[in-house]
Structure formats: C-alpha cells, structure tokens
Amino acid sequence: MWCTSCALAVxxxxxxxxxxxxxxxxxxxxxLWVKGAAEAISLDTLAPGVKRLGYRLTELEAGADAHARLEQESRYLSLRLLVGAVFGMWTMLASLLIYAGALPNPTIEWVVAWVSGAFSIPVVTFAGxxxxxxxxxxxxxxxxxMDVLVTLGVWSAVVVSFGLLWRGSAEVYFDTAVMLIVLLLGGRLVETLCRHRGLKALDVLPQPKGEALVWExxxxxxKPLAEVLPSARVMLTPGELIALDGILExxxxxxxASLTGESTPRHFPKGEPIYAGCRLLGSDDVSMTVTHALGDRRLDRLRDQMRHYQTQKGELQKLADRFAAWLSPVALILGLATLxxxxxxxxxxxxxAVRALSVLVVACPCAVGLAVPLASLAGSGRLLNQGIALRDPAALETLARVKTIALDKTGTLTQGEPVLVNWVGREGxxxxxxxxxxxxxxxxxxxPLAQALKRWAGSDPTYVPRQAPLIEEVPGQGVHLHLPEHGDIWLGSQRFLSSQGIELPEYETDTSLAASEVVLADALGWxxxxxxxxxPYEDAASSIQSLQADYWVVMLSGDRPSAVEAVAERLGLAPNACFAERSPEAKARLVQGLPGPTMFVGDGVNDTLGLVAADTGAAPFNASDAAREGAAAHLLKPGISSLVEGLATAQATRRVMLQNLTLSAVYNTLALGLVIVMAIPPLVAVLAMVASSLSVTLNAARLAWRD
Incomplete structure (x- = not known):
C-alpha cells in the first residue's frame, strides 16, 4: 500500500x-484485520474485491517476508527519489534563474523555461x-x-505551465510539480523506514534455528521444525536456543534472558514447562517432550498478538481516519471550485488557476493520516523492547490514562514458589x-514445600540406597520414610510429627508469621x-515505590492475612491498600469499585474475572493460559519492573498522538482557510504541506529512536 488513503479505500x-x-x-x-462469518471473511472471498482495486491480498506474511517487503519498498522509493532529485535539480535551477532575473532578455527566459519543463518530464512521469x-x-x-489531490496538483501545475509557455510567458510552475513529488517521495521514504523500525521491534523476540534433533x-x-509435532521427543543441545515449547524430561x-530479560539463569526441574527462545546451559544434552509445534509456540503467539494489536485502531486513530475521510473530498471540491x-x-x-493549484496542494491530508498510526507503531514497538506485548488495540491509549493499579500477590509480586528463609537444627x-x-x-x-526443601538440600552423591524405601504419606500433612540401612525419617507439620509420637523441643526464630514451618525427624528424634x-521478586519493592509516586497501588490476594501483611510490609504497601482472602468474584468487584481507569495484573485462573473487570489487564510472565487470554498486555519478564517503564512509554505515546493529531488538524484547517482568502504561491504551499507531514513523522520517530 502507498498511503493511508489506500487503507481507507480497501x-x-x-x-x-x-x-x-x-x-x-x-x-x-x-x-487487514476482519471479523465476521467464516464464509464472508475467507481469503478466497475477500481477495477478488481487493484485486479489483489493484492490490494483492495474501495470508499473513512471516516476519522475514515483511522485512523483505519493506526493504523492497525502500529501494522502490529510493530509485524514484533519485530520479526526482537529479532531474528536479535542473528544473529548480532553471526556475531560480528566471525568478532571480539573472537572464539577459525575455527570449532566453522563455527558452530556459522550456528547458525547465523538459527536465521535469522524468520527474512527473516516472517518479510521480x-x-x-x-x-x-x-x-x-x-x-x-490525498493522492487524488497530489495528482491534480502536479498535472494542474504542468498544464498551467505549458499553457503559459504557449502564450509566450516564462512564469511557469514546473518547479511546483517537481518539488511536490520529490518532497513527498522523501516523506514516504522516511515513513517506510519508521515502519521498518517498528516491525524490527518484533525481533526483540529471539528466533531459534529451523531444525531439531528428534527421536524417531x-x-x-x-528434522525441520515444521515437521516436529506435539508429543515428539527432541534433544536439546547446551548453548543453543530452544526451538520449541515442551516439558523437560x-x-x-x-x-x-533472550526471552524474558532475566539476567540470572534459572533451574528448571524435571517436568517443568519450557519455552522456545530460552537457552540451555551446562555441558550435557537434555531431552524434552514437545507440547507446542511451530506456529503455536509462545513466541509465535506473542508475535501474532503483537501484530494483531498493530492492525487494529484505537479511538485516536479512528478519530484521525474520520477527519481524513471528509477532509480530502472537501479539499477536492474547494480546489475545483476555486477556479x-x-x-x-x-x-x-x-x-x-494558480489559486486553485495552491488549494489542491496545501490540502493534502498526509499529516492527518500519519498522525496516530506511526506514533502507535513506534510506541508499541518500544513497549515490546521494554518487555510488554500488547494484544488489545485500545490498551496503549488506556494504559496512558490509568489511575489505579491492582496487583495480585502470588505469582505477580512474589515468585509463586516457596523458598527457605531460615532453619534451626539439633545440636551437634x-x-x-x-x-x-x-x-x-x-x-x-x-x-511444593517438600520440593522446595529438596532444591535447597541438593542431591547427596554419596548416598545410594540398597533397597527401595518404604513410603507412607499423609496428604497435606507429611511423609514417613523407612530405609533399611538408615532407619525411619519423618518430614511434615508439627501436628503430623506429634501424631507419630515425636517430641518437639521449644526454640525461637526470627521468622515472620507468614512463613510455613516444616519439621524433620529421624530415629533419634527431632x-x-x-x-x-x-x-517477592527482587524488583517488586522498588517497582511499587516508583508506581506509588503516580498511581494508587493496591494488592488483592486470596491468601491468608498473615502472608499478605508480611509481603505488604516488605514492599512498602499500606495495610489499607491490601485485601486478603478475596475470592475471584470479590477481586472483580473490588477492581470495579476502584477509581478508574483501572489496571489489574494477575497470573492465575482465579484472576481472570479481575482482568476482565479492569479497564485493562496484564498477565505476568508465568501466567496461566486463562489469564493470558483475559489480559490485554503480557509481561515478558518476571516481576513488574517492566510496568514502570511501560506506563511511562504509554503516556509519552499518547502525548505524541495528541500532538500529531492536533498539529495536523490545525495545519489543514488553517491552511485551507488561508489559501482561499489570499494568494499563496504553489511552491510555498508544497513546502508547508510537506513540512507538516515530516513534522508528525519525526515526532513519532522520537518514540522509537529515544534511549
């Protein structure tokens, strides 16, 4: 497509x-994003209608194909811009000599005016x-x-100029036609480079190699990745990016780090799900059972969701489209009526004729069409670099207006798994x-508590059991293990060990009331x-402190009050901003009662109602599939640090959108009124129109290119 008018036409x-x-x-x-009955929105049904306009509609292209397309567009524009610049330079030089009165007599001026027209032909025909x-x-x-206005403006300038030459006048406007084409081509090239940069934001998501080692x-x-199906067993090689989602064996x-930005490697136990884009460490190969094939991986879903967001339009974009939709016909009518x-x-x-030409040129709504989409593209790409992927078209604008942030505790502010914080042992x-x-x-x-203790204890390489142990487990209370060569071992709650006849001594610790106690005993007793x-995540306290400077931050949890109070004290949240033992329905009601617009961040199935009830929802890195489906934004890094930068970026993006929209609307409204009531040279109208387009483009580019 060539411009926003092309999009509106389709x-x-x-x-x-x-x-x-x-x-x-x-x-x-x-x-193209379309919603409707299956038979009405199929590619075979839509493609012929688009083809009649001169466009080609295909399946959604891969990221590499999109890069190739934009590179081809850049070369296409660069060639035409080069032709326009080389030949237009001589046209402008000839016109400058005439305007400056540097030629000795009117006859030579008339000849130079013909030379100006001759050099403008490649620009007007090929470049335009x-x-x-x-x-x-x-x-x-x-x-x-706008392209209709540009076409009429260019050819009006050419026709008027040849008419003047025919009458013997050297006051021609070939320079206006050339300048209009060259400057607009330059603007188009800048737009294409900005679009290419916005697309490259998706490259922050890693791309593993295209084949895998499969047990078959x-x-x-x-085998090629495309041929590896779920349930297949694949071998992972240390040092390489994992190519598919799966379960570690x-x-x-x-x-x-390549997927989440987490700087410290993580230990994944057997049976833990793992995602494509992560990198295996160590020296030994590890096998994995594939759960999601190529095209259905988390990486693929993130890319699709990001492009799905980019395709749709927020309220500011819809407003800009409505303004551009009536501006072009009005400008066309005014231009034709001016003569x-x-x-x-x-x-x-x-x-x-010159007055009508100026109206056509100055009214081109290029800036209006570009005001919002380029800012949105740059802002969403910057958010992705910061670790937030958006899947809702209105999310970017909503994020910029958020007043209250409600946060789930477990899995959002905390790591969602128990960690040993203290222990005491028998003397000696x-x-x-x-x-x-x-x-x-x-x-x-x-x-889970036993598995956390297992991770802390690590393996005992010196111990090899001679016989299989006898295991007796009371679900939720503890486990009794009998080893012939070692004797009896108990692990569980105080209540469980007391029921087993084990006497527990009195001792003191400095552990908070939120801690869970697990007791270990052997044949000799406690x-x-x-x-x-x-x-909590390491960045949770600092992130909460930063957010509290601009937002009202609350914590909602289904956990017991003592655990919620302990986490709140660590993070610096006031007691009246924390709500414990809340059911999913209660969370949703609380979110709806908070000052809006509201944002809710939650990771579990019990958070889905809250995500829907909030004005915008975000799913943390380790969120469940249900939470991801209900969230408008996905955090790609553990913790909530990405929210601090992301909300600031959303506000900056909305400011740029409003700046661009206001600037372009004011320009087009004032310029049309001014050019109707007073004579403005066509060349000045060209410069004003192009300056407005470049201003909104460069203003949007600030979002993508800032540090």
Missing part, C-alpha cells in the same frame, strides 16, 4: 459486504507514477484521498548431614525445623 470496498461485522486496514503494517496509481485506486473505491525410528534424526539450568469562483470575482485565468548436627537426610525424604514427596516463604 476498508471502503470490503466494509459493506454481507457477513462482515468489523474491518480494519492498518497502513504501517499493510495488514505511484501517486497517480494510488489516486486512481482510491477513486475506484469512491474514497478519494529408534534413533535421533534431524531431566532437570537443567536454563538462561531465559470558477476566482473568475467570477474578476481574477484573471492565470491567477485563478552439621548442615551437610541435615541436607543429606532431608534430600532422601523430600525427594519422595510431591508437596532433627530440624525449616521455614519457607513465597518471597
């Missing part, structure tokens, strides 16, 4: 078709061809846009001995007590 042709509920054509990404083609397409769609036919075989250390009205008012034919027993005994019993319990907490 929308106009398709929007009135039966079965289509809503449609949006996004010029910066050249993408894309404008004429786009203008014809928008006329077919009955949506005349009783041996490992290399062995414990491993994984670097998630006869000027003649009726007593102006000469030349003066009336070393930590190594405690860890060795603890690992033996914790490894035989699936309870061996140790361990205290575990769901600890």
């Amino acid at each position: 929308e106009g042709v398709l929007s009135h078709r039966k079965g289509i509920e809503s449609i949006s054509v996004h010029y910066p990404t050249a993408t 061809w894309p404008f004429y083609r786009a203008g014809l397409r928008t006329l077919r769609a009955k949506r005349p846009g 036919g009783a041996k490992w075989q290399v 062995e414990a491993a250390w994984v670097d998630t 006869p009205v000027g003649l009726l008012l007593g102006l000469g034919l030349e003066d009336a 027993v070393t930590e190594q001995a405690v860890k060795a005994t603890l690992y033996q019993v914790a490894a035989n319990s699936p309870h 061996l140790g007590s361990f205290y575990l907490e769901d600890t």
